[in-house]
Amino acid sequence: MTIPDQSNNPIADISIPASTQQALEKVNVAKSAWMDARRKQGDAAAMLATIRRRRVETEAEAKAQNEKWRQMFHENQGQVTPKMKKLRAEIALGRETLDEFDDLLAAHAGENELLPWNTAKLARGYIQAHDDLIEIHVTRLWDDFMKLHGQTLIQLLSLLKVTKGRSASSIIGVVHSVNDPETLLREFITSSITNPALKQNASLQSDPFLNKIGVLADNSAYQDIQDAPSPAAQIRIQKQREKAKKEES
Template sequence: MTDTTADSSKSLPAATQAALEKVNITKAAWLEARRKQESAEAQAGIIRQRRSETEASANAQNDEWRRLFRENGGVMTPEMKKLRAEVALERESLEEFDALLAAHESENEFLPWKTADRAHAYINAHDRLAEHRAMHIWQDFMRTHGQQLIKTLSLLKITLGRSAGSGSGVVHSVNDPETVLKDFISRNITQPALSGGALPEDDVVFKLAGIFADDAAHSDFRKGPSPAARLKLLSRRETAKKENAQ
């Protein structure tokens, strides 16, 4: 955001500034929830990687112990005793890794839920801002140019309608002045607007907030658990709590 854009935003109507502030607050909350979720997922990945490495080491050392056991005819050498102790320790560590992963999952299973909710709040705030600003831009335009626009269209109704009916005569709903004007408006205003090819990206509000909410927010919202999944999660939590209390 440039200093010029920041200064321009201060001159916005109070309602617009409030809507813009809500977008900023909800976006920051979503990004923080997203950061926590990504951090938790990264930590879980590290734990799984360490567990995998420990399991691979335990298997390799166990294979080595078996090889020595066969070679030595069952005699337990100091090296084999050391290997056996290391295998036992690493297998015990695997159980601890499993417990750690289970605890980590339990502590963080609500994070995608929270991220989706924060994303939804941000998207809604942005939608309200865009709706508010679009109407404000329209009202400003009509205050400045509305009368001239209406007068020009009224004149075009006369001139275009007269020209359309000058040859074969006027046919209602085909080339009467009202139909001709509607076609003109559709061709020159409505159709270009519906194509969405031109948007007010240079408007001070949309320079600050963007015309659309962040795509990643929509993605996070779609990834959030469904109402049924949320209910199932809460029910499972409640059941576990009751079992632990017994």
């Protein structure tokens, strides 16, 4: 689940602190910029595909016209009729059009080359903003929990340190870093809290904010980063562009 659109915000009735609200606004701005870049990239790819399709159609038409002209040439025993002259002019225009198509495709390809790079850059910004938002919110949840239950939790752990230490020492004696109270308490915390937390899915269904926002950013953002040119490819593209500019000047 992703950050809701501002136009239909399902978290509008959820009370959140000002710091969380500010972080949420940053996410919405970052996500909007990323999605806008994504739309531009998609539109550019669609336009490039349309131009390629039109070129294929033009090339097929030019080939058909050329074949028709050759057939008429043989049928007329080499005599070039007015109709053939007109057809020949159309064939020449078709060839020029194909050259223009090639120039147009090259121009669009050059303009579109860095679009995935920019989309990925904005995707990273959106993901980072989303991660910051979740960290702010979860930290607040932890702080609230500790305000309500922290003292009790700490007191219980302190008592467990004493009782587990007594139990171990009464049987085999105390061995430092093996069964001393501090070591036993750390082992208890690891087995009872840390390990279950590491195995637990990162979600909190009872929290309405996390339920609406989602712990992770939109999957498409991660995919855009994977689909972007590699750093080496980006450097190569930049060098090619710089070289082309120098040659033009």
